[in-house]
Amino acid sequence: MLNNLTKRWLFFVTGLIILSFGISLMVKGQTLGLGSWDVLHLALTNKIGFTMGIWSMIVGFIIISVSWLITKERPKLGVFVNMFSCGIFIDFFNSILPEVKSFPAQLFVYLLGVAILSFGIAFYISPDLGAGPRDSLMLLIVDKTPLSLRMTRNLLELFAVVLGFLLGGPVGLGTVLVVTMLGTFIQWMLPMTTALLNAFLTGEVIEPSSH
Numbered sequence: 001m002l003n004n005l006t007k008r009w010l011f012f013v014t015g016l017i018i019l020s021f022g023i024s025l026m027v028k029g030q031t032l033g034l035g036s037w038d039v040l041h042l043a044l045t046n047k048i049g050f051t052m053g054i055w056s057m058i059v060g061f062i063i064i065s066v067s068w069l070i071t072k073e074r075p076k077l078g079v080f081v082n083m084f085s086c087g088i089f090i091d092f093f094n095s096i097l098p099e100v101k102s103f104p105a106q107l108f109v110y111l112l113g114v115a116i117l118s119f120g121i122a123f124y125i126s127p128d129l130g131a132g133p134r135d136s137l138m139l140l141i142v143d144k145t146p147l148s149l150r151m152t153r154n155l156l157e158l159f160a161v162v163l164g165f166l167l168g169g170p171v172g173l174g175t176v177l178v179v180t181m182l183g184t185f186i187q188w189m190l191p192m193t194t195a196l197l198n199a200f201l202t203g204e205v206i207e208p209s210s211h
Contacts, residue, residue, distance in 0.1 A: 004201055008127035011197055012078060013085065015124025016132075020089030022117030026174070027052070028100045029110030033172025035117065036161035036179050037134060043169030053091035057083055060133035067137050078130025086132065110174050118185035122193040125186075153183030 002010070026035055027042075034042060041055040050058075060083040064075055100106045125131050131139055134156065141152045157179040165171045 007201055008129055008197075011200060012081070012124050012127045012129045015120050015122075015126070015193075016082060016085045017089055017120075018123055019117050019120025020086050021093050022113045022115070022120050023086075023090050024093030024097055025109045025113030025116060026178075027094055027113075028097055029106035029108075029113065029174070030170050031103065031106050031172065032110045032174030033170050034164075034175060035114070035182070036157040036159075036164065036175060039164030039169035039171055039175060040160050040167065041164075043164045043167035046169075047167060051087075051091050052094065053087035053089075056090060057087040060087075063133040063137050067133070067140055071140060075136065076130025078127075079133060079136055080130075082124070082130065082132035114174070114178060114182070114185070118182060119189050119193070121182075122186050122189035123196075125190065126193045126197040150183040150187050153186065154180060157182060 023035065023038060026038065030042075033039070037056075037059070038052065041052045041059065044050075044055045044059075045052055064079060064083065068075060100109050121135065125135060130136070138149070138152050138156055141147060141156075142149050145152075147155070161169075161171060161175055161179055
C-alpha cells in the first residue's frame with residue numbers, strides 16, 4: 001500500500017506531465033501565439049539558443065531566487081522538481097509530437113493544449129508539495145496582497161507576454177486567451193482536482209452527480 005506522501009508525489013508528478021503535454025500541444029499550434037511564458041521561452045531560444053525546456057528551467061530558477069529573497073523561506077522540494085521536470089517533459093513532448101500544418105488542426109490542438117495545461121496546473125498544485133516557480137510567485141502575491149488568484153495569474157501572464165513580445169516571441173489571439181483566461185480556468189478546475197486528490201488518498205470512488 002502506498003502511503004499518503006507517496007500518493008501526493010505521484011499526483012504531483014502526474015500533474016507536471018499533464019501540463020507539459022498541454023504546453024507542447026500549444027507549441028504545435030503556435031500560429032495562434034504561444035502561452036505567455038512560452039512566448040518568452042521561445043523568444044529566448046530564437047535569440048540566444050538552447051531549447052525551450054532549458055529556458056523554462058533558467059527563467060524558473062530566476063523566479064525561485066526572487067521569491068526566496070522576498071519571503072526568506074527556503075522553497076519546497078516540489079518547486080525544484082517542477083522546475084527541472086517540466087523542462088525535460090516539454091522538450092520530450094516537443095520532440096515526439098508531429099507538426100500540425102492546417103489552421104483548423106492548429107486551432108484544435110491549441111485549444112486542447114490550453115485546457116490540458118489548465119488542468120495540469122490545478123492537478124499538481126492540489127497536493128501542496130510546492131508549486132512551480134511561476135505558480136509559487138503567483139501564490140506568494142496572493143498571500144501578500146488583496147489580489148485574487150485569477151487577477152494575480154493574469155497580471156503575471158501579461159508581464160511575461162509583453163517581455164516575450166519585445167524579444168520577438170510569437171504573440172497572437174491564442175496568447176490573449178491564455179493571458180486573460182488561464183487564471184480563471186485554473187480556479188474552475190482546482191475544486192475538481194482537489195476532490196480527485198482526496199479520493200486518491202482515501203481510496204474512495206467519486207460518484208457522478210445525479211443533477
